[in-house]
Amino acid sequence: MLLTLSITPMQLYGQLLIGLINGSFYALLSMGLAVIFGMLNVVNFAHGAFYMVGAFVAYFLLQYGGMNYWAALVLSPLIVGLLGALVERTIIRRLAGLDHLYGLLLTFGLALVIEGLFQNEFGSSGKPYPTPPALSGAYNLGFMFLPKYRAWVIVCSFVACMATWFAIERTRLGAYLRAATENPSLVRAFGVNVPLMITATYGFGVALAAFAGVLAAPIYQVRPGMGADIIAVVFAVVVIGGMGSILGSILTGFTLGVIEGLTKVFYPEISNTVVFVIMAIVLIIRPSGLFGRAI
């Protein structure tokens, strides 16, 4: 393998890092999809669009509100989350009781509307978003330079994922949520406001997507197409991990990001498709995904 010999450790670590970064976004987005699906039985096709809107809200806050990155990191998910809650209340709610496929079609339509509107306004080119000063520069790890911002993204995403997992699996509210996923009418009979919970869940899920969008803004450019580009990979991640488990989707997200990064080093030609190839293999071995329940 002459090919492997020609790769410097620098390249390897660099791609590994990029892989971890991509994995952070895959994990955040696929987890949001899993949370929404668990509660609403809707595959949120508009997830990528909300991720993009999150990045744009950060850009607007900076451009027109003069608010810096840290404010955007809190405000953008909040704003997009509220927007999502509104969308759920006014539109998605009407699909209750219909085939799940209609949820997919509806959110796909929403994604088209949102992305089309942004493309009209901003074209397809990107807007640069500056890295916050506190996070510019890099750590010297001896064997490589680790840009501070990239380390921040990985840590941030990991913490957000773990916090979500904890909230759903280990708190009382999470217990209600899981119970409502299993049997909404029974939980309602106990006096829990399930419709509100559904709205909040959708809002929370898209807020996670917006959070990922703000994190992504300084790394990638803020583009109307950024969500559409990532959504197919995120779907593949969800299929590989299975929809059943939150921890599963986090793990799958990070792992696939790393695998994708490594492929860029060893066999760059298939780096775009490797996630889909893995998906095909997983489907042959375990049709319900690595962590999913049988469907």
Place this chain on the structure above:
Amino acid sequence: MSALASAAPARASHDARDFALAGVLMIAAIVAAPFFVYPFFVMQMLCVALFACAFNLLIGYVGLLSFGHAMFFGMASYVSAHAAKEWGLDPEFAILCGVGVAAAMGLVSGALAIRSKGIYFAMITVALSQMVYFFCVQAPFTHGEDGIQSVPQGRVFGLVSLADSATLYVFVALVFLIGFFVVYRTINSPFGEILKAIRENEPRATSLGYRVMRYKLMAFVLSAALAGLAGATKALVVQNASLSDVGFQMSGEVVLMTLLGGMGTLYGPVVGAVVVVAMQNYLAQYGQWVTVMQGAVFVACVLLFRRGIVGEIAKWARLAL
């Protein structure tokens, strides 16, 4: 018992009459269209309409929502363009190559996807088609962003030149009608009845002894092959094959056409295709407003009229369309 037995054929003949009547109307429209509309435009519409009919075979009659059908349409269009241009094949063989490749792809991707249902099936098809898209971006024979250009239209069976636009129109209309007839025959055959049974109640169909997976796979391959027929023909009509035909947007558009026209109706996809293509054409100058409009139509269809245009008409007029 006897009442049931006599009612069924009467209803069947009623349905057949409605289908035939609508069919005559459609053929009349195809014959008349080039006198009123730019023929090139109608030919594109026919190709896309056939694509939508192929897609409808899955969603409408098996209940499988493929969100990646452009992989068959686009790949077949590349293959037939390549076969016609680089290998110098006659159009009918070039199209056959495209159909063959699409069917083979349908076999592989179908075998992977039909093990899952509903939204999982949809997500898997999205991912698979994205894979095919990236393959087309990188593979040398597709010429990446340029696509395969100036595809020769050639002579059918070495005799009739398709470079003449009237001949081409007749050819495309025939291809469309053959494809449409295949769909019609499929859904009105015992095979089609079993597909509908699977759509309505899969465990029941299994318990009756049908190998459900085989039926689903056969329907998937058939749908892929017909989508390929549409794509391969389109490559000869527009004389090029490009990434836009294999991209995700195309997959979304065919879903929209079928949803708008009416899922599970024979003529719905055709009507949907005509509306969507016309909308694209007339809104083309307004940039991305087409996308916004398409999204809005999606939302409106899902919220307001899930039967689609033809489905609503059929219900209102009590016709079987």
